[in-house]
Amino acid sequence: SLFPLTLSVPYENKKVERESLAELSTRFNLHPNMITTWKQDFIERSSSIFETDRPVSNFDDEREQLFAKIGRLEMERDWLKKMGLMAIFPKRNLSKLGLAKYIRPYLLRGLLIDRPNQVWAIDITYIPVAKGFLYLTAAMDVYSRYVVAWDSTTV
Numbered sequence: 280s281l282f283p284l285t286l287s288v289p290y291e292n293k294k295v296e297r298e299s300l301a302e303l304s305t306r307f308n309l310h311p312n313m314i315t316t317w318k319q320d321f322i323e324r325s326s327s328i329f330e331t332d333r334p335v336s337n338f339d340d341e342r343e344q345l346f347a348k349i350g351r352l353e354m355e356r357d358w359l360k361k362m363g364l365m366a367i368f369p370k371r372n373l374s375k376l377g378l379a380k381y382i383r384p385y386l387l388r389g390l391l392i393d394r395p396n397q398v399w400a401i402d403i404t405y406i407p408v409a410k411g412f413l414y415l416t417a418a419m420d421v422y423s424r425y426v427v428a429w430d431s432t433t434v
Contacts, residue, residue, distance in 0.1 A: 395423050408433070 304311045392398050398421040406413040410433075417429040 392422050395420055395425075397422055399427060 298306070300311050300314060303309070303314055307314075387398060390398070399418055400421050401416065401418045404415045404417075406415060413431055413433055415429065415431045418427045419425065420427055
């Protein structure tokens with residue numbers, strides 16, 4: 280088979296190289312006191328990893344607290360909606376179809392766009408800024424994707 284199930288590598292007794300505190304601190308760009316503190320913390324706490332009589336955290340309590348917080352946030356959001364308080368900026372789904380009398384047919388369907396200046400597209404983007412909105416308008420050539428013109432204004 281191409282991929283053996285076991286890979287046998289001969290074991291060699293290699294001497295483990297130890298670095299001094301000064302070498303470690305320069306290698307990792309750390310202060311020697313920080314490395315010493317980490318080592319002491321590890322030595323003091325490493326035995327607790329293997330203890331079996333550790334208290335097990337109760338995830339159900341944490342989950343209930345999170346659900347309660349989510350419930351409070353939903354209640355606050357609903358209350359703000361009932362009071363008519365909401366953010367003043369364009370909402371999502373601005374491209375949803377509006378009233379039927381404003382829907383126009385897509386005139387480019389089936390048209391082969393094979394040269395520059397044959398079809399242009401325009402887009403207006405609303406960018407929220409500190410005092411209102413910045414309106415960015417861009418006109419692009421569809422074939423070359425070149426920005427033909429653009430302008431920005433605040434209202």
